[in-house]
Amino acid sequence: MSADLHHLGAAQCNVVPLTIQLDPSAAPLHIWDRCLAVIRYGLLMIDASGRVVICTDPAQRLFYNMNIERTGNLSSRQLLRALCTGASQSRQEIFEALRGARDLQISASFEVAGQDHTLQVEIRSVAGEGWVATLEDVSARKANEARADELARLDPLTGLPNRLLLRERLAEALARLQRNEEACALHLIDLDRFKPVNDTLGHPIGDALLAKVADRLRSTVRPTDTVARIGGDEFIILQTGIREAADAQALARRIVDLIGRTYMVEGHLLTIGASVGVALAPADGTSADKLLKNADLALYRAKLDGRGTYRFFEPEMDARMQARRRLELDMRQALARREFQLHYQPQLQLDDDRLIGCEALIRWKHPERGMISPLDFIPLAEEIGLIVPIGEWVIRQACRDAMTWPTGMSVAVNVSPAQFKSDRLVETIISALA
Template structure:
């Protein structure tokens, strides 16, 4: 360690004698700004450089820093002393305070704040993705709005929520979910430009601040890019994963002048995007708050619907075109609300899936359909729809086994309908469940065939018993040669694979004749039978089979 020079040793009093032992690094410079003394902490700080005899500027240059003029700025301009932060070339950060000595020269104290600064930065970072966290977002919003000063159209807040992430996290485990979030964060970093700040709020939610750009055009362009980018497949540990993104946007100051209002309104817009099908973006509109309150009220009512006995099943007949006979029913859920009346399934089923209520509702529908079908006078089949959400619980096999055992329904009479959406979320795990269901003896049908992107691929992976041709191909089939070709191709493929085909949405005799000519085995629709109450379905069975008659479909 460097000792005091004789000049300063003579001036030491009992208090100044503590300088060598101080944790703070201390340098004493003469009037020429040349270093005359360093205490032990300063000696260690700049080791292996020996500071004695160097000017402070030379010491900083040798340490890879160029801030000497900043340190002396206050003194050179007759301003009060101020702390200056210096970064050395090895990444260390020093807070420097320079003061003039009454005896001439300067005393400079330096504190190594590297750990403090880094810990503070870590506290503002999401440990998984490395993105700024919610606390950093709040600071950035406050800073951005202060700079905006009410200027119209240059700040936007985007709320981003990942679609189908929970299904992957639940089915493949949190390690896979974490790896996916890191991949998503990497994509965010690559696509964002200057003036765009992103933070992870937690889970699969992110927020973006976009500033200094014309709005709403810039937010719309960014939202479109993100929806496209996030939807592209992810290859992780041998799995091809597919998710999407829904985005809500609020623009300052029209949608709010305070951070809280902007974030709340961006969140409302996000809910609208998710409610309208996901994989899209929506801008905030004033009426969204009222609609959200209505939605939350419906959510509360829906959670109560099952225990209050407001749900019931109806049964739509399925007819075989070869025998012109009734061969089964599809069980459909209906909600009779005391104030709202009969709520459309198109309104409450997606909501039930979103809030997770479909799990209990779906289990109830399966048990009830099996129980009622077991009491029918003739052993026709009953079809029950399974939601993709139900597969995430990992209890489908147990639920179906329990329903069959409780009702004593012959397994071959139960047909379970699944959509391509269930397979897309994690096909290998779902296919394992389907094979387990097949082992129970139940039939498996692919519903809404042809509306997705990978229907043919799934037919190769799993031998379905039946294909249900979506009503979009049946509508107008009597006037569209293209739709007839599509239906013909589906029925021929199904026949070659040993599967039956059911055409949905038959409403006219012309449609019925077309699907018959193109090889469909079964049909459903308003023409051949509207959904019936359980009593009406039983009466239809009693009537048809008592007379042993066929339906007049010729």
């Protein structure tokens, strides 16, 4: 092997038949001892002059599986050429690894892929003696790794692609968009009224329902499209090769109709719905993150419009959402900054026009935007959970103010449904009155 492995291609090599029998006396004893541990693999030993002095039966079988000729004469040059032909690394990379094995006395390892088999080849230089090569069939291991990699990209409940595989396919679709001007659409789907199914009938029923939803979604798309489950009751469809927005609109309409039909799950008749947000590429973005964000904004709009419908992304949706986020951030600080105020609406006894009390009405005096209507911030406060601490402040402040009123006057405070769900409501009222 000196011609190819020792000198890395400088001269011709001696050859011996590859069908040589295993013979310990053909190699120095200390080399043979090193090889006993790997005899269950394919084993080749090449002396310093380049002769193949040992080729075990497992090695011959592996060569046969890889369609490498095993009859006649085989030189180290031919062997190296045969191995390099199917290697996953380039020929230059293999030679660099072999040079390291020669100079640094470390092993050179690479894989050789055949039609049905994959070999792991490891070659180590033995100072002054030659080379030892071990060959292992790693086909089963590679198949298991490929299967594990595939499972890591699938949702275990529905068998649909998960978020990871969806992103990979979305990246491929966006790359085709750049090359071929091929448009695509993202349909972000959220199931309506799914949570009550889980809460009342249990998670096994909920899981079975999700599996049926997945089957319906599969049935409504083409083989070139991707249906993915990205968690909980959220699904995404990547629709590729669309010609115009009407193609995406037709699919969104089918999704809403199909998901909204009755299900039979383990004897239970179940009815849910679907809200769908749609983003188109390239009109609504040419990156995965941008498209996902815009589809989410469109989905939010579909929910606001009553659920059970679909909405396409529109640029003003982003502007409204940015304004909403700013309002939310300001409202989270408004309590600490004492920006909320209570205005009181008189309550009159109609019989004698006597003032008998007042109703407390909250107002927000923003330092930059001035007075903000409750219609603008109360629904947002209820949505994000801030209505509970804001409502508690209203109750306490109204009681403080009422203490300064004439005797006999009452104060009325509006209470949000979210406050009734809070365990602190009764305690808050008792504390405020005290």
